[in-house]
Amino acid sequence: MATARQGGLLLAVLGVLWGFWELFKWAAEETGFHLGRFFVNDRTFPHIHDILGTLAEPSRRNGPMLIEVLRDAAFVTAKEAAAGFALGASVGFLIGVVLVHSRLLQRGILPYIVASQTVPILAVAPMVVVWTGSRGLPTWFSVAVIAAFLTFFPVTINTLRGLSSADPRALELMRSYAAGRLRVLLKVRIPASLPYLFAALKISATASVVGAIIGELPASVGGGLGNAILNFNQYYASAPERLWATNLIAAALGIAFFLAVVAAERIVVRRAPEHVA
Amino acid sequence: MNADAAVVSLKGVRKEFDRGGVVALQDIDLDVQAGEFVSLIGPSGCGKSTLLRIVGDLIRPTAGDVVVNGKPAHQARLDRDYGIVFQDAVLFDWRTVEKNIGLPLELTGWSRQRRADRVHELIELVELSGFERNHPWQLSGGMQQRVAIARALSFEPALLLMDEPFGALDEMTRERMNLELLRIWDQTRSTVIFVTHSIAEAVFLSTRVVVMSPRPGRITGVVDVDLPQPRGVETREQPRFAELVRDVRRTLRRGGGFEADEAGEDELIVAEEGL
Numbered sequence: 001m002a003t004a005r006q007g008g009l010l011l012a013v014l015g016v017l018w019g020f021w022e023l024f025k026w027a028a029e030e031t032g033f034h035l036g037r038f039f040v041n042d043r044t045f046p047h048i049h050d051i052l053g054t055l056a057e058p059s060r061r062n063g064p065m066l067i068e069v070l071r072d073a074a075f076v077t078a079k080e081a082a083a084g085f086a087l088g089a090s091v092g093f094l095i096g097v098v099l100v101h102s103r104l105l106q107r108g109i110l111p112y113i114v115a116s117q118t119v120p121i122l123a124v125a126p127m128v129v130v131w132t133g134s135r136g137l138p139t140w141f142s143v144a145v146i147a148a149f150l151t152f153f154p155v156t157i158n159t160l161r162g163l164s165s166a167d168p169r170a171l172e173l174m175r176s177y178a179a180g181r182l183r184v185l186l187k188v189r190i191p192a193s194l195p196y197l198f199a200a201l202k203i204s205a206t207a208s209v210v211g212a213i214i215g216e217l218p219a220s221v222g223g224g225l226g227n228a229i230l231n232f233n234q235y236y237a238s239a240p241e242r243l244w245a246t247n248l249i250a251a252a253l254g255i256a257f258f259l260a261v262v263a264a265e266r267i268v269v270r271r272a273p274e275h276v277a
Numbered sequence: 278m279n280a281d282a283a284v285v286s287l288k289g290v291r292k293e294f295d296r297g298g299v300v301a302l303q304d305i306d307l308d309v310q311a312g313e314f315v316s317l318i319g320p321s322g323c324g325k326s327t328l329l330r331i332v333g334d335l336i337r338p339t340a341g342d343v344v345v346n347g348k349p350a351h352q353a354r355l356d357r358d359y360g361i362v363f364q365d366a367v368l369f370d371w372r373t374v375e376k377n378i379g380l381p382l383e384l385t386g387w388s389r390q391r392r393a394d395r396v397h398e399l400i401e402l403v404e405l406s407g408f409e410r411n412h413p414w415q416l417s418g419g420m421q422q423r424v425a426i427a428r429a430l431s432f433e434p435a436l437l438l439m440d441e442p443f444g445a446l447d448e449m450t451r452e453r454m455n456l457e458l459l460r461i462w463d464q465t466r467s468t469v470i471f472v473t474h475s476i477a478e479a480v481f482l483s484t485r486v487v488v489m490s491p492r493p494g495r496i497t498g499v500v501d502v503d504l505p506q507p508r509g510v511e512t513r514e515q516p517r518f519a520e521l522v523r524d525v526r527r528t529l530r531r532g533g534g535f536e537a538d539e540a541g542e543d544e545l546i547v548a549e550e551g552l
Binding site for chain 2: 169170172175176177178179183187188194269
């Protein structure tokens with residue numbers, strides 16, 4: 001019942017968005033509305049049905065359908081993003097675990113972790129590609145490292161918060177059992193941190209897809225969504241729908257990653273319903 | 278009394294908190310014999326909870342000797358010589374009732390089978406059969422506190438420390454839990470130190486009531502409770518019960534400090550109305 005209603009709601013929202021898009025396009029074209037030199041027309045604002053329609057058309061003469069090309073590209077990007085997500089989440093979690101045990105390290109290291117996120121990822125990406133390439137690692141791995149760079153940060157911050165969220169009385173109780181740090185970590189701190197951790201993983205899941213796409217640009221990894229974006233960007237003047245369709249697939253991939261984390265959370269976090277973040 | 282048989286022995290215990298040099302406890306001398314049920318009663322700020330935590334080595338005293346089970350409190354904690362129950366049950370939401378009760382045994386390294394047997398016994402003791410697989414949030418406050426008591430008793434500690442365990446429960450549940458606790462105490466024959474705000478509760482449960490006063494926290498009197506054992510619903514109706522309640526109340530007044538502490542007095546009055 002609930003899923004049927006949710007599905008219905010999703011379709012209704014999509015329908016309304018579609019309506020807004022087409023209504024705006026129609027009204028702007030009729031009235032000649034523009035922002036500076038930005039005019040609304042079929043090139044800047046293609047019809048939704050044209051965007052969806054182009055998916056079923058061949059991407060080049062006698063080639064496979066665009067949706068098949070993008071599906072293969074999405075798999076390539078998904079692999080990089082998944083590896084980056086796993087790497088970033090693990091590293092982020094470990095940093096959180098280390099930092100929660102030492103106020104000194106927290107003060108010393110946390111500013112640099114924050115600073116790392118202010119560095120523009122597009123500037124870092126080529127360096128990472130060169131660095132991993134010179135060590136003989138495959139290019140998809142360098143893309144994963146770039147994705148991990150965007151992934152680890154929310155995980156570190158929320159892990160730290162989550163591990164510190166353990167009830168002080170629970171910690172007192174564990175002390176009465178003469179439990180050591182490792183036991184306290186495993187039995188109290190980590191379970192207490194899970195709602196926080198999953199909140200971070202949801203952010204990181206979509207960030208890892210963005211990171212992978214950005215990482216593909218300088219890494220010149222063939223066959224990923226980043227490559228498709230570069231490619232269709234060049235032909236935007238003649239076939240704008242293709243770039244839009246590519247964005248649609250990229251968004252769908254991000255949503256799929258997000259939903260995977262939501263599903264994992266349902267399985268892992270068993271808690272009073274109102275406590276689930 | 279033979280001091281060698283004491284489960285808990287406090288000598289000249291003093292506790293100052295660093296902030297502003299507040300003296301939380303001063304000149305505390307107290308021996309608790311095996312099998313005794315001792316209540317610590319007093320208004321807010323008299324240091325009764327602090328004293329309980331010192332016995333449990335959860336707080337270090339500034340000065341004085343704390344001996345538990347014939348050894349320093351620190352060693353007694355490492356040997357898991359006591360179980361503790363707080364005002365809130367402090368159960369882990371992500372564990373079922375049986376896993377909450379079995380947690381201390383997990384930490385002690387009991388085998389799965391031995392643990393399951395012991396947890397089964399404890400669940401029967403606190404009368405929670407049928408709720409083994411429930412999660413804490415599915416239980417009432419009284420049931421949660423029973424889980425906490427079962428958990429504290431899991432490794433059969435010689436000493437049970439209880440910090441206002443029924444303070445958050447409604448009056449009816451509280452009286453029922455009092456009876457339950459006496460039954461459990463009778464079956465396990467452990468020694469109990471029980472912190473409470475309620476005069477009636479202290480008299481009903483205890484073999485001895487230790488009255489404390491604030492600023493600085495100190496012991497101002499001890500009332501021996503000579504009500505017959507085992508106690509039941511009719512105990513509260515005996516004239517001797519009312520006399521003892523009056524004795525404790527007078528000792529509290531004499532100790533002073535609690536007229537100045539409105540919160541404390543309110544709680545004491547409420548507790549008396551519960552008679």
